[in-house]
Amino acid sequence: MDSKKTGVLAILVASLMWAIEPVLAKLAYSNADFLQTSGIRAIVVTLVALLYVLLTRQGGLKVTKRQFSTLVFMAVAGTLFADLIYFLALTMIPVINAVLIGHMQPIFIVLIGFFILKEDKLTRFDYLGIFIMIIAAILVTTKTQANLSALKLGTLADILVLLATLAWATMAIVMRKYLRQLDAGVITFYRFSIASVVLVTYLLVTSSLVLSNIYQILIGIVVGTGTILYYESLKRIKAAQTSALELSTPFFAVLFALFVLGEMVTIMQIAGIVLLVVGVCLLSKKEEAYF
Template structure:
């Protein structure tokens, strides 16, 4: 699902803008989360305590209103491969932030190797060619937007783990998308742009809603290391889909970067085995 999302976002941006696409995306992701809560028959769990309000507001503002917004916007400037690779550098920041905030984890030998490999992966993907690498041309402003999103997502992952990991998956997803959906909807209504421009926007919202819920549910059933390992195929699928659906052809260095990202994620996931 994470591989399909950027493809559909790019297709949506052909007939719409990033604000409208992100708004419809948030609304349908919110709808999926609410439906999931009803299916699980746990609407009573939507009530959260006072101490959980601040963390949930932070997650909603930073993860959805800021990070998701920056990610969707960046896809109008960078290729799918760049967006997926840089976005998947999130574990690097989760590990680093976890050391200072959670104060329970320590960097292992595998962490150091994984972080270094993933940084190298990011360099190869953003430079794209050997000539750019030799001339120290490290990406574009769009790459920085994706990087800012990855860092923001990492901080919310830490907050989730520390303060609200006990909440029902559907409830967590519901509140994550709710604030963004309301704020962005008001903006579009005021500007007379509150409508669905294309079905890709709806598809992206459904994909993200389901993907978020399935990801959190997987963490309750299998080890985080196994979940990370299952995500390793995302960059590969994204590159293949981008080639066939968007005619985006990755460079040789970007293919190498994909391989290094997978290797780096593997080493970081080993810390929990």
């Protein structure tokens, strides 16, 4: 299988993993909190990444000082901040809300590139894509015409997911710019091992480092697999193609949430998912410029 096909397959499987993750988190919350679940998850992801590195990489876990400082940033921004508030939000909102808002990364990638990195100009397609994706988010978070009419545009949990998405977008840019040559397993290992030290320390101090259910382990396996495959895909196919293929996640998430959790999806939310696809397609060419 050539590199491009491998990249496409990798991101499709990663998308499936990320659709499963929030469903498993909801199941884990039956007798565990989000901090405990996040801690166990980080430990398991670290072990999955270590196993991957041992099986596939001859150079082991060696990194340069510059790479390590970048990995520390990814651990803090991506795992200790973004992942934690995402898991907190999942205790309050449906899976579809979390997944769709979480897939608005292209907006932030384009805006960060324009306002902070000062790269290129925004075109009418960029503005249109951003506008459509904002409408998509509003449709998903309001759910019904009654809520939309009353301007009930979302909740605090929706805002938390949006903040997590901003952090993930920042992390994606940093990873592509400074760690592109580093093995996916090594990136995943350091991102989660550094974070797990902090999380485990907290859980030990609070006497809450306990494995409460099998779902906490499954989340770690799913996230570890998905993260490694995502990083592998970024090395093989363009960022725009990765974003487009990753849009299969909301569709998978809707099915899992419906059949496993019994969460219902409204017509407005389905329309929001469709608009998300359109918005990302409009932004995809611009996203390539930053990678």
